[in-house]
Amino acid sequence: MISDGPDKPPRRGASALPPGVRFLPGHLDAVVQAELIAAIREIVRQAPLFSPEMPRTGKPLSVRMTNCGPLGWVTDKVQGYRYQPQHPVTGKAWPPIPPPLLDLWRDLAPIAPPPEACLVNLYGPEAHMGLHQDKDESTFDAPVLSVSLGDEALFRVGGTMRGGPTTSFRLRSGDVLLLEAESRLAYHGVDRIYPGTSTLLRQPGRINLTLRRVTPS
Ligand code: SIN
Numbered sequence: 001m002i003s004d005g006p007d008k009p010p011r012r013g014a015s016a017l018p019p020g021v022r023f024l025p026g027h028l029d030a031v032v033q034a035e036l037i038a039a040i041r042e043i044v045r046q047a048p049l050f051s052p053e054m055p056r057t058g059k060p061l062s063v064r065m066t067n068c069g070p071l072g073w074v075t076d077k078v079q080g081y082r083y084q085p086q087h088p089v090t091g092k093a094w095p096p097i098p099p100p101l102l103d104l105w106r107d108l109a110p111i112a113p114p115p116e117a118c119l120v121n122l123y124g125p126e127a128h129m130g131l132h133q134d135k136d137e138s139t140f141d142a143p144v145l146s147v148s149l150g151d152e153a154l155f156r157v158g159g160t161m162r163g164g165p166t167t168s169f170r171l172r173s174g175d176v177l178l179l180e181a182e183s184r185l186a187y188h189g190v191d192r193i194y195p196g197t198s199t200l201l202r203q204p205g206r207i208n209l210t211l212r213r214v215t216p217s
């Protein structure tokens with residue numbers, strides 16, 4: 001749902017989104033969602049979930065994560081935010097990006113070069129993600145393409161300046177969202193999860209997949 005402020009009724013639609021945010025509610029049907037969950041189970045077998053840490057403080061983020069693709073996004077106390085070709089714990093290469101996600105990228109970002117990283121974020125019922133920009137890539141030409149699976153999340157997105165106005169709405173299982181053009185560096189985050197709003201996963205929680213191009217083509 002989209003709400004323009006505490007006293008405005010929430011809406012689900014695209015009209016109040018910041019420019020450059022492309023929201024495709026219900027873009028992935030139940031069959032594709034189930035295929036993606038099966039693919040993610042296999043990815044997690046090969047590249048186990050790890051607990052990311054904030055740079056410098058070492059405070060753990062509330063999500064657990066893994067990656068697929070030639071590069072994966074990782075963070076820890078000592079080295080901070082970065083992309084690397086190996087899993088930080090096993091030292092092995094990340095598994096490949098599943099074909100349905102590559103197809104989705106080609107459909108929705110036909111002129112962008114192929115994605116190099118697919119971050120898999122697992123949100124438990126209490127997890128959230130603070131407002132941030134995705135800016136660890138060395139190119140911002142391609143969009144960030146995000147897929148929601150499982151329980152609903154309250155997503156917040158604003159402009160490119162910290163502290164500016166934001167819009168909040170729910171992301172549901174099967175929704176796809178792109179941050180592109182003037183919103184590529186928009187601040188965004190997840191304020192909360194609504195446990196029990198989807199039966200896709202075996203346990204309460206949410207999976208977010210984020211596809212990104214990391215290097216210039
Ligand atoms: C992220 O910004 O990395 C995740 C966004 C989301 O979970 O929808």
Ligand code: FE2
Nearest residue numbers: 132133134188
């Ligand atoms: Fe992000």
